[in-house]
Amino acid sequence: MTGELSQAVEAAQAGDEDAFRLLYRGLQPGLLRYLTVLVGADAEDVASETWLQVARDLPHFTGGEFRAWVVTIGRNRAMDHLRRQRRRPAVSVPVQELAELAGDADTAERAGESLGTEAALAMIANLPPREAEAVLLRAVVGLDAATAGRILGRRAGAVRTAAHRGLRRLALLLDQRAEAATSSGRRAPGPRTGLSPKAPRTESVDG
């Protein structure tokens, strides 16, 4: 995995477009999902900013864990984005986009027994930020605790603890959901009663 990855990175640095495409395809989904939890509906914007910078700074990448490098750029762009947004509170959250998101999640849930990706991300977005980030970097981006820790500026042990707490909380939420589903049947339009929005960004995913 890492061998292939570093080969692709080298080729892309040498100007190989296909290698860059490979990197994009490998990293973008995880990155986008991570950013979705950080900034909600603007994740795609932030992701494209991220790739703009990755493309520009690729020659300066000097080795190390490439995924961590990209995710760090993405995280910085996301933080900038949130800062800008805070400075401009008038920016409206595109409501119907959120509705779409939630709708997708619902249909995905109804279609199959298992949870859809959007619904899963929405649940993770409900965690406290530290825990959400730890869970996402570990499970969705696929980094180990030490690498995730470097991105988050924390020690590997702290990342493990945060992820562990996050998972415990998620297990609890899943339990509540299951209970709610059995007790109230499926008539209510919003069956995900267990998820109480805590912050604007979680609202944005949850609908």
Next chain:
Amino acid sequence: MILRWLARSGDRAEHERLLDDARGPWAGAPPSGPPDPLAGLLRAAAAPPRPRELAGEEAALAAFRAARQAAAGAPAARPLRRRFTAGVVLWLAGLAATATAGAALAAANLDRTEAPPPPPPASATVAPVPTGVPATPTADRPGGRTPTPTGAPSGAAPAPTSASPVPIEAEPRATAHLGRGNSGRCKAYLSKPERQREKALRTPGFDELVTAAGGAEHVPAYCRQLLAETDPNWLARQEPEPDASTNGTES
């Protein structure tokens, strides 16, 4: 106490395993009992990519190309700087040598430091010059430090024509100068959903584009014009959905 600690650490180990396995191939439900909902959640979050998630691929590649071209435009700058720092180091070494050894050695070193940077037109190439063979026109003429390498009207035509049949040369200077770099940005911009475009222009990544277009409101027209010249095929593929100025009231 110990039991609780054991249970807890077992829990943690189990969680670590779930986190590690989320992206791996589906190992099947645990041998006994119902499938673990937590594992299911993590697997759903890490599910294989959906096409929608890769929608920005072409824009990312366009950015990659643009960055490459911009970098290819400024190859002279970096080696030069390195040579310069090397020169400074040599010169400092020379100073040190003067203090201890004779003046002859110092003179030799000083000689060397003055020689290296044969100041080629750094100013002309540092700018994000887009065309394929940017250095040639100015390099040919050691005295000519014209800041506009490509569009230079005079007899500099022969060399560049071979590499760039693209009609960039006929363009007004500003477009020709920033064209390629911005065409990547334009693609990034135009591939965005309508309702995200305006917001995108307020991000620093697009500053240059907005400047080149002469204001955010001119960007769409500027981009269409630019792409019509640099990459009409791409534009044609993109345009079929005309700027439905519904502003996303439905979808």
